[in-house]
């Protein structure tokens with residue numbers, strides 16, 4: 186049997202690279218979809234995994250771009266076994282200021298993008314008779330996030346997954362969410378300067394019963410588990426990879 190194929194959106198980012206690296210280690214072929222640096226990221230990973238990495242420039246919030254990206258993966262490898270919806274943005278805004286454009290962009294990328302990716306993978310899963318989706322949410326879906334649009338988009342991912350898994354189940358496809366807490370990646374740079382981020386990280390470590398922060402590889406291992414046959418009976422679930430901070434009150 187040929188190696189399974191995983192598509193990882195936001196694949197050039199910190200978490201995307203960690204997820205791709207773990208999946209490559211498990212024998213997958215991996216397509217990295219990103220709106221920037223997809224080919225460069227693929228090139229870096231291909232040094233150790235020649236012929237098993239593909240970089241595809243794509244904007245998940247644009248349906249034409251999503252369709253073209255999935256067609257490219259299909260044309261290259263002829264299948265998609267697993268989809269990891271990992272692309273995400275968190276532009277800062279307040280509800281009072283409104284800033285509808287910011288609100289809309291966040292929902293377009295984090296939520297609509299995930300739905301569009303699932304939509305365009307469905308024909309391939311029908312052909313295969315199986316499939317897997319893991320979407321990277323966030324602990325903030327429970328409440329206490331710093332931006333309303335981001336929290337809404339991540340809560341929406343949970344709701345969308347719990348509904349979509351009913352539609353996908355008869356196709357042999359599971360759909361789940363992995364919800365990390367703070368992870369030290371460039372993603373958080375929008376929240377403030379280095380000192381602010383370190384204080385923020387410290388508050389997360391203090392709120393963790395384990396006294397630790399989550400690393401990208403922790404998220405990657407949870408994703409790999411939910412994509413594996415060991416998780417064949419798990420669908421519609423949200424797995425917190427949050428070092429226990431999902432039990433803590435709001436951390437801001």
Ligand SMILES: NC(=O)c1ccc[n+]([C@@H]2O[C@H](COP(=O)([O-])OP(=O)(O)OC[C@H]3O[C@@H](n4cnc5c(N)ncnc54)[C@H](O)[C@@H]3O)[C@@H](O)[C@H]2O)c1
Pocket residue numbers: 194195196197198199200201218219220221243244245246270271272273274294298321322323324364365366367368369370371372373
């Ligand atoms: N870092 C954290 O603290 C944290 C915590 C919880 C959840 N998350 C989630 O983890 C995921 C990955 O975050 P990260 O920390 O690796 O951040 P990152 O900024 O390193 O990676 C995000 C990637 O998404 C890509 N992207 C953004 N918009 C896109 C679009 N329209 N189309 C295609 N690609 C797009 C970016 O180019 C980037 O490469 C995000 O969904 C984020 O919400 C992050």
